[in-house]
Amino acid sequence: MSRKFQKGERVQFYQDGKWIKGKVTAVLGPSRRILTDQGPSDRVSVSRLIKAKDSVLLLETRLEQALNKPDRNYTELFVRALRANLVDIHHEKVHTRQDLRNFLKEQTPGKDIRFIHIIGHGKEADDKGPTRISLTFEDVDLKKNANLFRGLDGKIIIFSSCEIGRDREALLKILEKSSAQCIYAYNREVDDWYSIIVELLLYDRLINQPDWPPERVGREVQKSLNLLGVKPDGLRRWGLKSSALVWVTQKDLKAENGKNETNGREKT
Known part of the structure; x- marks a missing residue:
């Protein structure tokens, strides 16, 4: 049949x-x-x-060095799980902004890689610098260096990085420059065990529910996490009922641009 x-x-x-x-x-x-x-x-x-098999471009910095955890096995476990779900994985190490630029530049709209997954230490803007992800040898300022993400039309970007999801403005700027369909990120510190669960749930919904828009995928993953009682350690201690996963879509970008246009007309 x-x-x-x-x-x-x-x-x-x-x-x-x-x-x-x-x-x-x-x-x-x-x-x-x-x-x-x-x-x-x-x-x-x-x-x-x-x-069709889905394809992921997995770009990873030397996170073990950044976090002083030489025994981390996050990526190995994650890759095994994705391959078991019949996903093709193109795994590359990125140590500099130029590395990131080179790998992302290859992802033309017609290339069949659907997901861009970036693993790196993230930090929200503070007195030491802007919202950023740390590569092995240098940082990526997510606002200043947003042009690095150009040409990812229709793809889905997943940042496996702490805190950067708090800076919605930075995520929207990357979304605008990249023309990506959606960006997923975390809005607080998360441990490896938590990010593995979240991201495998994300891929399961994105791959097996192709008619769901990305915002519904995010909501359904949040529901699953809440139902299972899966929370980052900080939320567990504080007793809050929320996941660390956040997202922005082209709908959000359009709404933000419309709001800015309205505010501009009101000022004039």
């Missing part, structure tokens, strides 16, 4: 000697309209379609 691929599902098909990935945009009887990652749409018979 052939699979009935529904709207929003990611699929792939073989054509002209290569595999082409895309998303189902319309159900047309025995065929599906596919918006390919390269841009054009094709009408393809269901018999030629198979479920």
Whole structure:
């Protein structure tokens, strides 16, 4: 029995000697309209379609050194879990802003990597500097260096970094420069065990619920965390009922820009 691929599902098909990935945009009887990652749409018979593997670009700094924890095994566990969920992972080390620039520059809108996952020590703006993530040898100022994220049209960015989610303005600026679909981040300090649970839940919902918009994915992950009683250590001590996960989407950016335009007209 052939699979009935529904709207929003990611699929792939073989054509002209290569595999082409895309998303189902319309159900047309025995065929599906596919918006390919390269841009054009094709009408393809269901018999030629198979479920597409999702791809993640995992960019990791030398976090063990930054946090003075030489025995960290976060990435190894995380990668194993994602691969078990049939996700292709492209794992790279980033030590400088130039490293980050080089790897992100390769992610053109037509490239089939869907997720950009950045692992690095994060810090909200303080007397030592602006909101930033620390690479091995230098920091990335998330406002000043937002142009590093240009050209990530339609992709999803996940920052596995503490605190930077408190700076909504910085996240919106990256979203604007990148044209990404959504950014997920944490608004407080989190431990490895917590981030692994959150991020695996995120990927599960993003991959297996393709028709859900990113804001619903975030809400559903928060519900799951609350239901399971999974909280960062700080929240556990304080007895608060909230997860550390936050997100911004293109809807948020549009609303923010509209608010700024209204305020500008009122001042004039």
